[in-house]
Amino acid sequence: MSSPRTLRRWLTAVLSAALVASAAVGTARAEPADTATTAATTAAASADGAAAAAVTFSDTFDGPAGAAVDSSKWQLETGDNVNNHERQYYTSGNKNAALDGQGRLVITARKENPSNYQCWYGTCQYTSARLNTAGKFTAQYGHIEARMKVPRGQGMWPAFWMLGTPVDWPASGEIDIMENVGFEPSTVHGTLHGPGYSGSGGIGAGYTLPGGQAFADGFHTFAVDWAPNSITWSVDGTVYQTRTPADLGGRSWVFNKPFFLILNLAVGGYWPGDPDGSTVFPQQLVVDHVSVTTGDSAPGAAVRGLAGKCVDVAGANPANGTPVQLYDCNGTSAQRWTAGSDGTLRALGKCLDVTGNGTADGTPVQLWDCTGGPNQKWTVTGARDIVNPQADKCLDVTGNNAANATRLQIWTCTGAANQKWTVG
Incomplete structure (x- = not known):
């Protein structure tokens, strides 16, 4: 796979620390x-002066194949989600979220119900996983990114996002760094939700790959650069939107406080619609790394x-x-x-x-x-x-x-x- 291990290391040595201190580079x-x-x-x-860009959270998902995620960084939510009318049951441990032994996390959605799980609509038809850093890590500003390969197929709904603390949705805020719905294989969305602009009324934009490429065909890096009163979204380094309080039409900007991270793969729901006969299971959201770098609006210089x-x-x-x-x-x-x-x-x-x-x-x-x-x-x-x-x-x-x-x-x-x- 085209997932260079070095990609996970680059945020740990910041050129802005190396070069800003000397303000120049030159010939030996x-x-x-x-x-x-x-x-x-x-x-x-110049490490002592590197506070301008410091890695505050990083997971490169190193570990043996089949192992569960690092419990010091992540917790797994369990149960269903009636609010979005999703169809999956989120499981614990390594049942649907496990390391692959090659430095990646694999979140797997399956058409199964091995333990007679019950969902809002009756007996559950699917299992998947949802991880968050609540109570373990929160970010307030910085460069937040994940390198991932999304699943494909009608009804698939992978997401990398954040919720404000303490959670009182939508008043506490939500920052969707990346969402993809299976009927739009070439497009991802970045969205803000808050009081008076939540759900389908969220403020955001989409980013579409050129030439009909599908996001499921390879890994891509999804990121936000978050500063007071400003959030900028990018895909593979290409910026596609910036949002500020001016975009909210006088409604409250609730994004100048700590948020925690979430990774999940939902099946079905109001937005993506349910799987159909064309959807092949199992499907996987493969995560190469997640990192948060604080200080500079983007890592490096x-x-x-x-x-x-x-x-x-x-x-x-x-x-x-x-x-x-x-x-x-x-x-x-x-x-x-x-x-x-x-x-x-x-x-x-x-x-x-x-x-x-x-x-x-x-x-x-x-x-x-x-x-x-x-x-x-x-x-x-x-x-x-x-x-x-x-x-x-x-x-x-x-x-x-x-x-x-x-x-x-x-x-x-x-x-x-x-x-x-x-x-x-």
């Missing part, structure tokens, strides 16, 4: 030895170069081989870079990579799974260059061209403006 060759450092060393040296533009992952596409380019700074995750403890520079869970392990002038850089190879190591110093030590060459804007989408490459360090980089 052009500086005295005591000013040159790897990205990892810089991150460690922008790296600016020629004409004040940013180092950017083209199209916010996390696929291997995606070009890394120069682009207008826009604050999305495609432009937020962190320093790995191994000397890598990372965005969207993958590494800044010199294509083909090349060392020649003009070799382009790209995004790639973190492999630990020398073509993914970078040295940073106070001369404001970024150097690949294997090639002994600098990160360079091709042709000194400040136009959007200009490809980045490595080139012999010259001290020119197209090789100078700063943070912010």
Whole structure:
């Protein structure tokens, strides 16, 4: 599966901590030895100042296959849900929520009733699972994300969301980071619910994959960047809506307080409708990681170069081989870079990579799974260059061209403006 283990680690070493403290990156060759450092060393040296972006919650679901989730982080709700007219019975333990032994949580919906569970409509027809962090962890502001692959089929309703504390819905608030209903395979929704704008009257928007792609075909990262009086939603680093109190038409904004996290896979209900003859069971919501990073509105930091533009992952596409380019700074995750403890520079869970392990002038850089190879190591110093030590060459804007989408490459360090980089 295309689920790089390194993706789960990138939030733990934040480039903003590594670079903001020094406010610059530079060429090892052009500086005295005591000013040159790897990205990892810089991150460690400035760890005391890393409060700007700290991981406060993380679950990478490591453990043996079949094990239940970590009970210090999650609790499982049990029973049915008459409020939405859902059809499933939520079970405890590892019956419908278990680790797969490869660093993922699998929530499984089955058409079964092994224990004669009773639901609001009579004998239950389906089982599934719903997990929350109530009483164990709450967030108030920060970057909240999960990387998941959703199920497919009529009647499926996976969700990653939050409820305000203490719960008094809708007055206490609800933030839906991601919901998908099976009859819309290419679309997910992000929604706010509160007093006077709940249920079908929630405030939100949808995000649709291009070209008829289905979310069930692969993993995607769903996130919100949450600050006082502002919540921004993104999919794979692409922002698709921001909500503020101005969107509520004078109604109360109830999102400046702690919320807890919820993951669940519902079957049926008012919104998705019930499964039909086309729905294949079992169906699975596969969760690669969940993390909460507080402080900065998004993890990592922008790296600016020629004409004040940013180092950017083209199209916010996390696929291997995606070009890394120069682009207008826009604050999305495609432009937020962190320093790995191994000397890598990372965005969207993958590494800044010199294509083909090349060392020649003009070799382009790209995004790639973190492999630990020398073509993914970078040295940073106070001369404001970024150097690949294997090639002994600098990160360079091709042709000194400040136009959007200009490809980045490595080139012999010259001290020119197209090789100078700063943070912010």
